[in-house]
Amino acid sequence: MRPLAGLFYLLKYLEYFFVYYIAVNNIRARPQAQRLVIIALVTAAIVSVVGIAQIPSGERVSAPFEGESGEPNTLGGYLVLMMGIVAGLTTEARRGRDRLLGIGLLGLMLAPFAYTLSRSSYLALIPATLLLVLVSSKRALLVPVVVLGLLLIPYFAPKVVRERVAYTFKTQYGQPTIRLGGAAFDPSTSERLLSFKEALEAWTTRPILGFGITGFHFMDAQYPRTLVETGIVGFLAFVWMISSVLRLTVSRYRAAQDPFWRGLSLGYLTGFVGLLFHAIGANSFIIIRIMEPFWFFAGLVVLLPQLEPEPGVGPRAGPRPFAPLRSPLLPPTAPPSWRRDPVRRPLGRPSAP
Secondary structure, three states, X not given: OOHHHHHHHHHHHHHHHXXXXXXXXXXXXXXXXXXXXXXXXXXXHHHHHHHHHHHHHOOOOOOOOOOOOOOHHHHHHHHHHHHHHHHHHHHHOOOHHHHHHHHHHHHHHHXXXXXXXXXXXXXXXXXXXXXXXXXXXXXXXXXXXXXXXXXXXHHXXXXXXXXXXXXXXXXXXXXXXXXXXXXXOOHHHHHHHHHHHHHHHHHOOOOOOOOOOOOOOOOOOHHHHHHHHXXXXXXXXXXXXXXXXXXXXXXXXXHOOOHHHHHHHXXXXXXXXXXXXXXXXXXXXXXXXXXXXXXXXXXXXXXXXHHOOOOOOOOOOXXXXXOOOOOOOOOOOOOOHHHHOOOOOOOOOOOOO
């Protein structure tokens, strides 16, 4: 293990939680939250335009400021999350103008997403779309749209995208080949599957605490990397954290009444499920470009009960009343007892008989 490198990795992981706690402790009102969501969507639009500008070069599209080689897989994961957010907001929107803006933004993000040529991102889009269709209240409208899209993809997908997907099942002479059932995989996929096997074999030598952060060789796959670096203890903690946030998101979506908050929670849930599959072929939950927006939106989802207007009451404009902010990973805490008492009695004086 490299202690200094491991320390900086841990600091990066802590940064994601700082983003979450900054959000839940500083967002005070619905208009403020909506402005921040709009800024996040505008940022996604700008990133998409930068990606579209790279398409004529013939190289895989990557996010800006990533050097010469770039990280197309990272951009694909980011777009999976943001397309999920936009799809949820668009699905639950009531005004036609908002729906048109959402559809336009989805189309804008879909172009660079396709040209990332990231197969992990393509895979992630499938369960994310299925979840959106199954969970949304507009499933009667979404089902024919999704079916039509699936039928048209083979005809309208760019040639490089079709070739990239087909390459998954092309073997090369003299290169390692993994077969599952009747399917044989290309050298890149085979090498990744072999690294999974190697990680599992190494984990058995240190099953409790693993090899430590950066203690094993680099792996572009979240689950085996977490297991081999942190052992069964760290892996179970990771599963607990992810499942806690997932359960909280589902409960927030079910309880939300306002279309904006229903759309936001549905979109976050959609992008979340997509990232769970994206993490099969990427370190999705430790990549800074993905995790910063992920934990920011997690903070908004946690705040929904405080930000959503009560039935018959307009949106709150001032500071919200006392409601203990908590981590989705911790059990709920009760407010002070005097807050539950409609009559606040002075301390030290007995109540009237």
